[in-house]
Amino acid sequence: MIQQEMLTYQQLDGELNRIERELKKNENFVKRRQYKAASQECEESIARLDARASELKIQLAQAQQTVQKITEVIEEHSKEIGNLQDVDELNYMNKKLNEQISELNNADKEIRRILREGEEIAQAFEEASAKLPRLVAGYRKSDEEFNKAAADVKPRVAEIRARQAELKKAIDENIFNIYKKVADGGLYPVFVPLEDGTRCGGCRMEMPKAAVDAQFAGKPYMRCEHCGRIIFKKE
Ligand SMILES: [Zn+2]
Known part of the structure; x- marks a missing residue:
């Protein structure tokens, strides 16, 4: 037959399992997990927004540089046009000027797109930044509450473990x-x-x-x- 010590050891494991199951059912255990996941998600979203904002900053600087270059070319073309007499040359320069103006419009559109996205990002960033402290506070509170519940069962768990350590001495090693x-x-x-x-x-x-x-x-x-x-x- 199996030693009584082994069966008692198993019974105590059963009690430990029950205690653990009860703790996991504790509302604060569940809340703590939810708050943790939510604040992680929020932090990740802040990091993503931050990265996107940096990208936009670079894009904006590039677009502004493009506008600057186009503006310079347009100014040059305008000066040249002023000195031209030949109709063909005038037409040619006009065509080139129109091309530049069209490029300027595109660059302008791009800048507006960047600024629009920048505003969206800034708003999302603000919302996430306002949300994060609430989530962190929620996590801390449920963590604290859960730790209280865990502390309540701690003496019994310690008692069980001490008893099990005693029982183990008498249990056949192979069976154990x-x-x-x-x-x-x-x-x-x-x-x-x-x-x-x-x-x-x-x-x-x-x-x-x-x-x-x-x-x-x-x-x-x-x-x-x-x-x-x-x-x-x-x-
Ligand atoms: Zn079976």
Whole structure:
């Protein structure tokens, strides 16, 4: 049979699991996670807006430079036109001047687009910056509240762990190691009784009696092939 110490150890693990589940259901645990995600998202959005604002700044400087260059060319063309007499040359220069004016219009449109986007970015930046402190404060508050709830159960958790450390000394190492491996996989309980001589007390899988008897030959336990739990015979 499985040692009583092992079963008590498992029972205490069950209590630890319950405590942990309860804490995770705590409203402040949930809120804390939500606030954390929201403030991370907000920070990321601020960083993105910041990066975009830098890009726009460069684009604006480039567009302004383009306007400057075009303006200079237009001034030159205008001067040249003033000195021209030949109609063909005048027409040619006029055409070139119109091309420059059209480019100037495009550059102007580009500047207005940049400024428009800049305004949108500035507004979004302001909104996000105003939101962030609220989210951070919300996180801190729910964190504080949750820590209070966690502190409430701390003495009991410490008591359980101390008791488990005591029990472990008396538990067969091999059995304990198997237990830990299965328990770490998320199964609880790990040790289950054999039911009606042929059924796993965990997953209820029915097994042939001959197979069960063969498995138990010379051993106090068997592994359930279906769920991996450790099955023991009740006294
Ligand atoms: Zn099973």
